[in-house]
Amino acid sequence: MISKEYLISILDKKTRVDGRKLEDYRKVEVEYDISKNAEGSSKVRIGDTEVMAGIKLEVGTPYPDSPDEGTIIVGAEFLPISNPEFESGPPSIASVELSRVVDRGIRESKALDFKKLCIVEGEKIWMVLIDIYVMNDDGNLQDAAALAALAALSKAKMPKYDVESGKINYKEKDGKLPLEKMPVECSLAKIGEHILVDPGIEEEGLLDARLTVASVGKEVNALQKGGNGTLSIDDVDKMLKLAVEKNADNLKKVKK
Amino acid sequence: MSYTKRNDGRKFEETREIKAEVGVIKNAQGSAKFQIGETIAVAGVYGPRNLYPKFLQDPEKGVLRCNYNMFSFSVDDRIRPGPSRRSREISLVTQRSLAPAVNLNEFPNAVVDVFVEIIQADAGTRCAGICAASMALADAGIPMKDLVAAVGVGKVGDKIVVDLDKFEEDYEGGASDMPIAMLPRNNEISLLQLDGELDVKEVKEALEMGKKACENILEIQRKALKDKYKGGK
Numbered sequence: 001m002i003s004k005e006y007l008i009s010i011l012d013k014k015t016r017v018d019g020r021k022l023e024d025y026r027k028v029e030v031e032y033d034i035s036k037n038a039e040g041s042s043k044v045r046i047g048d049t050e051v052m053a054g055i056k057l058e059v060g061t062p063y064p065d066s067p068d069e070g071t072i073i074v075g076a077e078f079l080p081i082s083n084p085e086f087e088s089g090p091p092s093i094a095s096v097e098l099s100r101v102v103d104r105g106i107r108e109s110k111a112l113d114f115k116k117l118c119i120v121e122g123e124k125i126w127m128v129l130i131d132i133y134v135m136n137d138d139g140n141l142q143d144a145a146a147l148a149a150l151a152a153l154s155k156a157k158m159p160k161y162d163v164e165s166g167k168i169n170y171k172e173k174d175g176k177l178p179l180e181k182m183p184v185e186c187s188l189a190k191i192g193e194h195i196l197v198d199p200g201i202e203e204e205g206l207l208d209a210r211l212t213v214a215s216v217g218k219e220v221n222a223l224q225k226g227g228n229g230t231l232s233i234d235d236v237d238k239m240l241k242l243a244v245e246k247n248a249d250n251l252k253k254v255k256k
Numbered sequence: 257m258s259y260t261k262r263n264d265g266r267k268f269e270e271t272r273e274i275k276a277e278v279g280v281i282k283n284a285q286g287s288a289k290f291q292i293g294e295t296i297a298v299a300g301v302y303g304p305r306n307l308y309p310k311f312l313q314d315p316e317k318g319v320l321r322c323n324y325n326m327f328s329f330s331v332d333d334r335i336r337p338g339p340s341r342r343s344r345e346i347s348l349v350t351q352r353s354l355a356p357a358v359n360l361n362e363f364p365n366a367v368v369d370v371f372v373e374i375i376q377a378d379a380g381t382r383c384a385g386i387c388a389a390s391m392a393l394a395d396a397g398i399p400m401k402d403l404v405a406a407v408g409v410g411k412v413g414d415k416i417v418v419d420l421d422k423f424e425e426d427y428e429g430g431a432s433d434m435p436i437a438m439l440p441r442n443n444e445i446s447l448l449q450l451d452g453e454l455d456v457k458e459v460k461e462a463l464e465m466g467k468k469a470c471e472n473i474l475e476i477q478r479k480a481l482k483d484k485y486k487g488g489k
């Protein structure tokens with residue numbers, strides 16, 4: 001592990017521990033259909049960070065305050081295979097935060113038309129279960145998870161459902177999910193006076209403040225500030241502009 | 257009921273197509289992917305490393321710890337994430353399958369952690385996991401006296417077969433499933449379970465067929481390990 005002073009001395013020279021410029025994102029790769037029993041699945045790599053996501057659909061009962069809307073449930077597993085620091089056991093607070101920020105990016109952008117996920121008003125709805133598995137952690141799991149979730153959603157097929165018998169036939173497909181918008185997330189870090197995009201694992205360990213921005217085009221749908229340090233209004237403005245630009249780049253990696 | 261021809265056209269003693277690859281998880285000391293038909297297992301190894309809490313440490317020999325986990329979306333009906341009774345039992349038998357191959361005496365007080373992840377399932381997941389795990393241990397440089405090869409054998413209808421897929425496991429004419437693991441060098445059996453109904457003669461027959469399949473799997477495992485170092489990956 002490097003010291004913070006050393007990290008800042010590198011950033012002062014407008015470069016990073018892995019040779020990137022402050023505003024460079026690592027190489028992003030997206031693969032599809034990595035697990036054929038899922039309704040949709042993907043693998044996303046950001047540099048050496050690797051996550052997998054899969055979509056399963058189940059039929060459930062709607063919430064009383066939204067009787068004609070389906071819903072999403074996002075979960076993330078920080079597998080101990082991915083990082084020697086991760087331990088087996090119940091979800092850590094970091095994995096809960098990550099999955100909630102993915103959830104908000106999708107929910108608040110109205111990426112999925114929840115009304116189209118209603119089967120019988122007040123009785124039956126589709127629940128879209130999005131599960132994210134971290135395979136290798138080299139920093140910025142948040143963006144990888146959000147992109148993997150979007151990629152898996154973009155290719156997901158609905159299973160056939162028979163209202164009479166109440167049975168789902170996972171072998172037969174019934175069209176695509178009602179994916180209307182494509183939210184992407186970008187995380188940035190503030191270390192000393194420097195703002196940088198897509199923090200790697202060493203930068204994450206030393207950052208003062210972090211900001212994750214979920215956006216569709218220029219619309220910002222979810223924000224999450226992390227770290228114990230603070231941000232100025234100008235910092236946030238700069239970060240948002242960078243995030244919107246990076247999100248547009250990363251969106252190109254996902255096939256609709 | 258007579259099972260004259262296998263669902264996917266295989267011979268009764270034939271496994272599904274196998275693909276093996278080493279070095280798939282960058283952070284892990286050793287890792288491997290093992291695919292048999294539509295079943296995909298990934299294993300990663302960390303250690304030897306310090307074992308806590310301290311009372312778990314053994315001054316005589318190291319501890320091998322295994323964790324088997326199925327992805328929620330690896331099967332049609334989603335599995336709730338986290339350990340289940342089934343996954344805990346499979347973790348246990350995975351540990352027992354591998355332990356005889358590992359020279360635990362060489363790292364007293366330490367632990368070697370093996371994580372097995374099932375990404376996609378079409379029966380035979382514990383065996384695929386054991387095959388991946390033994391390759392990952394070798395890739396991590398853990399001292400071993402042999403690799404471990406594992407395969408499901410059993411009976412579908414009236415036929416003894418190797419490597420049942422999900423269709424065969426659920427065969428309407430009845431199926432018995434007997435997962436085995438072997439240290440092929442001396443044909444030592446380190447995993448043996450059975451669900452179903454086989455007579456004494458059939459168990460012997462199935463074990464002999466399984467032994468041949470394990471020898472074949474061992475060759476594939478060896479090749480994948482050699483390829484990693486040959487290719488300079």
